[in-house]
Amino acid sequence: MLLIDCPYCKEMRPEVEFSHAGEAHIDRPADPSSLSDEEWESFLFLRSNRAGICFERWYHIHGCGRYFNAVRNNVSEKFILTYPAGQKRPSDAQIKGALS
Amino acid sequence: MSEQIETTLNPFNPLDDMNLDAAQGPDLIMRPIENCARFNLRISIEQLKKAAAAFGMDIPDSVGSMSSRAEKYALCLGPDEWLLLAPQKSADEIITRFAKLAKNNSHSLVDVSHRTIGIEISGSLAQLALSAGCPLDLENMQIGRCTRTILDKAEIILMKLEQQRYRLEVIRSFAPYVWSFLEKSGQDARA
Amino acid sequence: MSEFRTAKGGRICRKTPLNFSFDGQSYAGLQGDSLASALLANGVHFVARSYKYHRPRGIMSAGTEEASALVGIDRGKGRFDTSTRATTQELFDGLKAQSQHCWPSLKFDVGALTALGSPVMSTGFYYKTFMWPKAFWEWVYEPILRNLAGLGRAPKEMDPDNYSSIHAHCDVLIIGAGPAGLAAALAASQSGSKVILVDENNEIGGDLLNCPIAQIDGTNSWDWLAETEKQLASLPNVTILTRTTAFGYYDQNFIGVVQKLSDHLGSLENKPDNKTLRERLWKVRAKRVVLATGSIERPLVFAGNDRPGIMLATAAKTFLNRYGVKVGNRPLVITNHDSAYESAFDLAEAGVEVAAIIDRRAKISSKLVEQAGKMGIEILLGHTIVQTSGKHRVCSVRAAPVGENASIRKIKCDAVLMCGGWTPSVHLFSQSRGTLTWRDDIGAYVPNNYTQDATSVGACNGDFLMSQSLNKGAVAGLEAAVSAGAKAPKSTSYKVVNEALTSDIPVEEIGIFSTIGEGKAFVDFQHDVTAKDIGQAVREGFHSIEHIKRFTTTGMATDQGKTSNLNGLAIASAALERPITEVGLTTFRPPYTPTSFGVLAGYSRGDLFDVTRKSPTEKWAEQNGAVFEPVGLWRRARYFPKTGENMHEAVARECKATRTSIGISDASTLGKIEVVGPDAAEFLNRIYTNPWSKLGVGRCRYGLMLGEDGYIFDDGVVGRLSEDRFHVTTTTSGAPRVFARMEDYRQTEWPELKVWLTSITEQWAVIALNGPNVRKLIEPFVEGIDFSKDTFPHMAIREGMIFGVPTRLFRVSFTGELGFEVNVPSAYGLGVWQRLMEAGKKFDIVPYGTESLHMLRAEKGYIIVGQETDGTQTPDDMGMNWAIGKKKQDFIGKRSLVRSDMLAPNRKQLVGLMTNDANIVLDEGAQIMGEKSNVIPAKMIGHITSSYWSETLQHSIALAIIDGGRARMGEEIYISMPGGFYPARIVDPVFYDPEGERLNV
């Protein structure tokens, strides 16, 4: 069971309190109707899905009730950073910093 | 809506029909908590002071904190979510005072008095019984802290009142399950 | 006392004799024995048959690494445990053990005939035969193979035992309570850190239990152990768990641990209610983990190394020192490592005649030679065993100089003690995803890089001296306490006298095998994998160690290769002519030792397998004979049969009552969300397809919600209580996901909106009343609401009181009749229901369940999300374009509705069906065809989504989705069901009161 550092609770909390909410930083387009089929497909379905560092969303559903983002290594399963929803994607330097 | 109900109907608690004595012993005491008024409060942190005035006591602003005074509790469950507990008779007044507040300070106060059932569990085995289903480190949870969490397959709100005394708020339809679970884990804690 | 029990010594209680039986034969043992030690004390070695060739097998170890001595333990009804290691089963009075995998008996096992075919049954043979004739596989070969396979007895009865689980948190978890773990525990606990110490044995001590002669800091080792135990037990911050195995090391220092609570106890049948707590699963989260799991001695691979009586050298030492049992009267030792001398010397000291020590090494230390000489034990240096004899127990070996088949010498013996060096137990470390490094000097892998907050000490780290275990354990304990936040406590160092012997082992010595002729030299004793099998696998092109494992099945038995993996690796390395480090290792996986299903299931059995949510009126329904159905976690009343009624009769009656007078049903399980805030209407605009801004206060509207993919996701009625307050309802099973989805968009996409959500599903009990007389029924009991037809129109919501309790009263209808949904605070749901039933008597009020609910709405053509839809239907498919706010710029899923395939002409659309024969009720799920045709595959144009007998129409009705269905009104189609093709006509999905007049009464 993973331990997740909830940026709102500011505590390490057990995985069973959370539900995973997919890839992070896929912003919903402001005006979907103006998008081409390709662009809309990209928003709906196309994902990074790389092994290694991934950006993902979690929902502290049985805790503070907040959605937030995490940077995690999906091979080692180690969390690198967690941060509130709406905050910008951390830079490579920030990730490196957190890793060391 | 007023919660001060004058009716000839008997309120029904789903634990009413259970054998509540099965788990009891000096080392483990479980009891349903009397009905009370419960409100879900959503408001921006800047306006929290005003809400506190309306509620009539301090409302903490950090997630997991809880304040209490005279049978009233204010639990901070999320960055903009509070659970307010109060004696049933004060419900009307609280509603009226928040309604006044609403004029200039938008917020959401929703009556959830019946949404959950309160259970108090205490005694030297209380923590063990809870730990059977709750993955948090209860021993190191500070007295006076509260949180939403998991007990086996049920979501609960957990309040640590004393080192060996906890209060649970359990969604009504989950209450019999939670009770049975604690009854069983309590027995095992004795074994 | 038997001839194999020593006169003194050991940790057994000589005053407490125990009786037990093996294969029906009675024996005596002592309190403190394991089943294995008790059998050996009675001279019984032969206890099992091997998996593939049914070879006689004995007891090869004294611990959890046991691969051979697996037996069944019968503890009475429902308590039969198969494949239990005799070495870990503690003896109790009345224990009944049985051999397994043999027929008719252990000694005369027909299965042993397979050994005759063993050359043909070479490794992986089953991939190469049993293919002709083809049908024989199913009818002949496979059934035979299956019956040969399967080691243990299959369960037949219900298990009466209980299992429990608990979450635990600690600063330091120490796994293994040998010298290393104990020293770590002593050090870590000084500072007040919370320490949990677990060991799989029934007492702490690890290797100390075999070493009574060692002295620690001047104290005899067993006294030191007793003292240590007392000290640790006195500390409130230390928890010691024996009979407790750490079986899995998961992410972030989460360790799965099983504590056995009753397998060592005698008969359980006279316990009250025959229930026992058998095992407890500890789910431990540790700040730091100290791995002190020790090491496992390696067997040697020589021809006939599997006969009963042939065992690990330490095992003999353990049986002697710990259990007071001599494994034979004339044991012989074969080794390539110094530690085996220890066993020989201890046995000699106890008065046992040691036949010889055969050492594969050409040179050993003079000290050993001297000591052996003193004890009169012959040493054959540079020799090995090339063959053994003895049908059911080893009786002699043939020894020869290494590498030669000449000068063979036969030596009589009644036990062979083998030692091929030691393998650190890195199972848990590897599970934690630490990486290993190879150490040539000990011929084994040891921990190298840690990925979790852990440390390995003692033998599991390749440090084989007791003093090293103690001292490194102490340091690790200190560090662990400090890293877990304790202040630096004082350090300790230990001096050990008389510690066990150890030595390096030449790499080429690991896994080396010796045989003459075709004798079988076993690597994996349980799966009968021989050294030659590995050679054959390599010849056949299985070069990766993972391929070798899978082709030969070495290491895949219940012991997971604890004693065999390294030997297998070394033999593969030689066959491949590649250094061992390039051959690699197979993956260590949980569990460390087999773990019962019961303890993994824990509390999740019976009623606690899952939550059963009950609605506020369920008690009444139960008392009034309702038949229930599960819907999500809920239990809902399906129908209320009167005596003698079946479901169809009950439903017909319930529906009729609703259409003619009043039906009452519980709708409390519907999800409910209170949406509050100045931007509430705008929020709903974006969530639903429908427009909300103009919905008047006090009015309701049916809302439809899509996924971003454009498919219908959920629906429900939404009422506006005030400008900024909405009462939203959702489907029963959709409630959690709708709430999560709304929160998601609110928090992450539109944080600028001032709106908040509160789940109020269980705040309100909901009683749905439908039928022409409903208004008459409730009006008298309601206060504060004007009930006249025009001031309280259809699709309106009012707040007031009913029977003196507050209510949110919806005028809505899912049946097509005049309908009200009475929301009252949940605790009063039952009371209000009872009052309504009481008052409704004069209208012949009838309670109805989900089945009638579905029927009544089907007559009106209302869809149920999840029944008419399956996640691939658009609003247009359901004929619900009217629910789309055309002027809205956007809402969830809008963009997807204009993708090309969503606009395709022939999409499946909702229609009604009327069968030609009024009495045929079609099967839900049945497929629809445009013509009667027996050609397979057939062209299907749609399927039945809902189908019922309509009591009102005296005709069966069905809803269906059909290719381009709306344009095919009146067409005849055919439904393929058992019995043939049933013709039906496509009609409008609204079967009853299409004008909706009945709503407006």
Added chain:
Amino acid sequence: MSHFSLPSLVANALGSNKGWTKQWAKPEPKANYDVIIVGAGGHGLAAAYYLAKEHNITNVAVLEKGWLGGGNTARNTTIIRSSYLRDESARLYDHALGLWEGLAQEINYNLMFSQRGAMALAHTVHDVQALKRRIYANRLNGIDGEWLSPQQAKAFCPPLNISTDARYPVLGAGLQRRGGVARHDGIAWGFARAASARGVHIIENCAVTGINRAPDGSVTGVETTRGTIGAKKIALSTAGNSSMLLDMAGIRTPIECFSLQALVSEPIEPIFPCVALSNSVHAYISQSDKGELVIGAGTEQYFSYSQRGPLHSVEHTVAAICEMFPIFTRLRMMRNWGGTVDVTPDRSPILGLTPVPGLYINAGWGTGGFKATPGAGHLLAFTIANNVPHDISAPFSLKRFQTGNLIDEAAAASVAH
């Protein structure tokens, strides 16, 4: 390639089993091939075999980053059935099932394919509706299927608990008798041997690290850990690693990877005669010929390439098994492992062309592609050879996610494995 048979076993036994030769050759990679298949899982190896056998294309290399058959082929619960709801899926999986039926004889490798029946349990009224719908559709698609009452289900699978007061009572079951299990390793080794015998190069320990393209965009070969290898056509059949390989060609995919766990019990005498699956209670189970109960879990919730998962999923899965088969509580788990499954939004695979000329894709089989192994390979071979999708696989295009014509097996509450 020597023929496998009882006589060959006897002959070899007489020679002390020293006469066996490599089941597949171990060639050094050549500079150029007509076709490169990336990924020596069951699917990739099958494609190579059918390219050689049915399309006479033998200048083929299968490149494998590790040991062949070590991906999901090595770690699945081996359930085979073709009882899928949608017409497109039914055709696809039944095509595969048809190939399984004669395969052992065709490739002279006993795959231990055992058509002991795959039974999906219904625990709710909704399950009953969904399963019956599937059976109706299956039968008209020529796929065998029958509805069993709880008593019939119990007769078919004696350990099943059909007590009506169970938390999830069994209301019935949908049975496909032609469904069953097969030996997971056997199919990889068997296809490797058969393909190798027809001249295909199988190159292990050779990870593809890049895809080379001509100025016109078409493929020219791959970069690997063993150097550059040229090819006219490249097919990716890399299951869990597909997103990364397609990335190399600049293609983004609608795939996400998760861990899926499985476990085996200690081996016991035959007790479980069929395959049982339950969507509501969430577990599936069969017994191998060796005697272990082979048990599968649901996918984990978070993205993962770790080939492992948390303990609580195992607890849940085992509890589910004990709920349906309560006599199993005293059995023990012997080993537990995980695989990385590649999941698409509609839970159906992607098999066909890509926007890059000469590059083909076979991926997204998620939790259920073992059963498709010969079929997927067969259709992929056709697609590579003809540069057009086969009729059967045409609906499973990458394009469907743009146009909206999804083949949604998940939404239909069909069982996933």
